[in-house]
Amino acid sequence: MTFEVPAIDITPYVRGGSAEERAAVAAAVDHACRTVGFMQIHGHGIPSPVTEGLAAAMDAFFGLDLDAKKGYRTPPEINRGYSPPKSESLSLSLGVESATRMNDFFEAFNVGATASDYPHACDLSPIDYADNLWPDVPGFESQVWAYFGEAARVARTMTRIFADALGLAPTFFDERCDHSLDVLRMNNYALPPGTNVELDGDLTGMGEHTDFGIVTVLWADRVKGLQVLDSEGRWNDVQPDEGAMLINLGDVTARLTNERWMSTLHRVKPPVVNGTIERRRSAAFFHDGNVDTVISTLPSCVDADHPDLYEPVTVGEHIAAKLAGSRAGVRNLGAGRESARVLASER
Template sequence: MTFHVPLVDIAPYVGDGSPEARAEVARRIDDACRTVGFIQITGHGIPEVVIDGLTGAIDAFFALDLEEKKRYRTPPQINRGYSPPKSESLSLSLGVESANRMNDFFEAFNVGATQATYPDSPGLPQPDYADNVWPDVDGFEAGVSAYFAEAARVARVMTRIFADALDLPADFFAERTGHSLDVMRMNNYALPPGTDVTLDGDLVGMGEHTDYGIVTILWADRVRGLQVLGSDGSWNDVAPADGALLINLGDVTARWTNERWMSTLHRVKPPVIDGTIERRRSVAFFHDGDVDALIETLPSCVDAQHPDLYEPVTVGDHIAAKLAGSRAGVSNAAAERESARVLASRR
């Protein structure tokens, strides 16, 4: 069976759509979340000028000298700033060891929601809501911040659709995302001069992983590289349609729904052409939920045929275990179900 990522126009939820139009969107989202876990959306309403500002900021920063970019590194526990090539291992976020630890070759820059983002929620724990590190690059902060705000809006539109699709109260997700751990990661898959990486045909751009939170909003170049694990255990190339954003579910949603909706495994395999890597850019906005929100399986997703698969855990504890794997090299021992899927795919 051919692998297919559904394309859904969410405009009825962005504008003043009719109840019937919204119900059809929610039905299609539910079907995609049950069967694929990845979705393409149009009608999201992000202006092209905002996307242009984002890509200009990305290009300006990643064009800097590697040593200059390293000035903006932060310790592993602070999910902000620059990550150079071969400093992370996404598979360790699932507790899966690779032959070479911390070997994902992408470089990235992270920004996120801070204490100042949520003035009505004082005393948020640090470094979960750490201040951002802004590079001295003309237009970078403005361009990135404008897109961050738009992606945050789209993420909340998606969770409103999720509530309808799961027959939950309209404010179910809103009540758990009032001070959401939102992080945006700008990725660059192109090797800076002097980087020690061998193009041996098995290069890992970004290791197999699931996303950590509720939902991810992904802008990406239409360049090969992203691969999604199908239900038959095969890896499938995915690229967005023109003007579309990619949406995928995170582990928090999989836990809430008792895997009725799955956080789909994905990875990035670099496109190598004539012995060089074709540059690929992506920007992932992670909408993860309040740090103190409790993830408990929805009663509607548990029955005799579907026993509860997960113990309750807070968003903060869940995310901390994931980040300790990817950024600090501490294998996540609490991800048995996810790691089993990775190992099965490798077989």
Template sequence: MTFAVPVVDISSYVHDGTPEQRATTARAMDDACRTVGFVQVVGHGVPDAVATGLAGAMDAFFGLPLEAKNGWRTPPEVNRGYSPPKSESLSLSLGVEAASRMNDFFEAFNVGASQATYPHAPGLPQPDYAANTWPDVPGFEPAVGAWFTEAARVARTLTRVFADSLGLAPDFFARLTGHSLDVLRMNNYALPEGTVRLDGDLTGMGEHTDYGIVTVLWADRVAGLQVLGGDGDWHDVMPAEGALLVNLGDVTARLTNERWLSTLHRVKPPIVDGTIVRRRSAAFFHDGDVDALITTLPSCLEPGEEPRYLPVTVGEHVAAKLRGSRAGVVNTAADREAARVLAARS
């Protein structure tokens, strides 16, 4: 059977669609989330100019010399600022010790929702809601901020679709995301000559699942992203023209007892004539409130079926994942995801 990422049009939720139109969208989303866990989302309403501004801002920052970019590096426990090449290993977020060295060659810059974003919720824990570190690059902050706002809108729209797809109250996800741990991670895979050696099994970004509720991804239409299918094989995925790639995170898999999958994915950019083809992406992670307790939805349990996961707060879960990917501390609480990685055919 040919692997394909379903296309779902969410315009009926972005605009004032009829109940029948929204029901059709919700059914399509449920089918996509049950079978693949990745979705090509169209009808999202993000202006082309905002995407163009994001790409330009990323190019301006990542085009700086490495020593300049390192000036905006933060400690591993602060999920903000610059991450240089080979300072992370996403596979460790799953506890896959075969990848127990920091070898992912991408570089990244993170911004996120801070305490100032949620004035209605004073006293949020730090560094979960750390202030952003903005580089001194003309136009970077407004361009990235505009994309962050649009991606956040799309993510929250998607959770309304999810609620209808799962037969939940319309405000179910809103109750989990009043002060959501939202992070935008901008990634660059085209590094200066001599930065990485093009030998062996080069890792752009190691196998991992995303941590939260949903991820909204903008990416170049360049090969590199691979998704683990139900057949145990890795499949190439490229965003369709004008589409945003959307995938589910661990929180949603836990809520639905894996009725909906948090799909494993990785990045292995193509090499042409000894050079890594440029690939950029920006992933907006909508993770949920740090103190939200995630337990399996009773409606997602068949008669006699037991939950596959113990209750956990979003903050506890995300912290364990980040200790793996950013600090090299093997995550021992991701045995189900790790088993899928180890069973996959390369």
């Protein structure tokens, strides 16, 4: 069977389509979530100048000297700032030991929603809702923040579609995301000067992982590297369509739906061309939900044939365990179902 990521035009939700048009989109999204967990989204409405500005900002920052970039590092528990090559291991977020700990060679820069973005919410943690650390790069903050706003809009459009597809109240996700842990992670898959990585081994750009929250909106270069695990345990190359955004589900949605909808395992294996890594850029917007929201399985997703697979947990507790694995090297022992899929895959 040929692996395919469904392409879905969400224009009826972005520009006010009819009830019948929106129902068709919701049905297509439901099918994609049940069968693949990834989809190509067209009609998202993000203007090209905004994505071009994001790409320019990323180029400007990642083009800095490595020592200059390291000046923007933060402690592992603060999901902001710069991550150098080989400082993380995404497979440990699932409790899976890679051959070499902290082996992922990508570099990244994170920004996110801060406590000041949610003045209506009280006592938000300065760790979960940390201030951003903006680099001294002309235009970086404005260009990145413009894209952040557009990606946040798309993520919330997707959760409205999710609510319709699952037969939930239109405000179901809104009520659980009014102070959402939203993070934009900008990734650069290239080797900065002075980085020591063997190109003839099992090179890992980003290890096997599932995303942590509700939904991810991904902008990426049309360069090979992203691979998605199918239901047969095979890894498949995925590239975005021209002008499309890739959308995938996170663990929160898989838990809510009792795995009716899957948080699909994926990884990045950039190609080596003529002895060098072909550069690839991506920017993942993670819409994770309120830190204090309890993830409990939807009653409609539990029956005699589908017993509840998960104990309730807050979004904050779940994400903290995952980040401790990927950023601090603490193996996550609470991701047994996901790690079993990794270990059973054709590595």
